Amino acid sequence: MVSIYSLIYMLFIIKFTYSEQNSLQNVISRVTVFLTDDTKMLTNNLKKDDQKIIKDTMNSKVEGDLLNILEKKLPIYGRHLKKLDTKYNSKYNLLSQESQNFVIEIEGIIAQDMIGDKDKLDKFIKETLIPKYSKLTESSKTELKYFYNKSKGIQMAAAKSGSL
Known part of the structure; x- marks a missing residue:
């Protein structure tokens, strides 16, 4: 079983190895950004061979689109990833401009600074996410x-700012 942290770590190594992300990397980065229950479904049943693929x-x-290529190689995983990306995009498009800017900023920071371990993620949530979230309108x-809605980071930020 692969942990979500291993998947994120793998993404960051790939990101720093190749300067330009492809569509598959973008999708995985977006849907794993806050470690939701949905993203845990992505990694719980991965076998070593699947990780290599x-x-x-x-x-x-x-x-071509690497997400489509992945779907051909690992149909269940690829379809699930596409479904999560569609869900993410549908929800993202409904956000206000301020909220969209927050999402873009936070995802950009994570892509640059996170290495994939729990301590760094917790530190990021406490020192970056919560202060930025606190400055937003209600x-x-x-x-x-x-x-x-299943994000540990947003739940902590909402509780700290009193909007939960």
């Missing part, structure tokens, strides 16, 4: 609470 697909220089806080 994912890593090889992300590193592939093949033309309507944006509410939107984000529902956007990331």
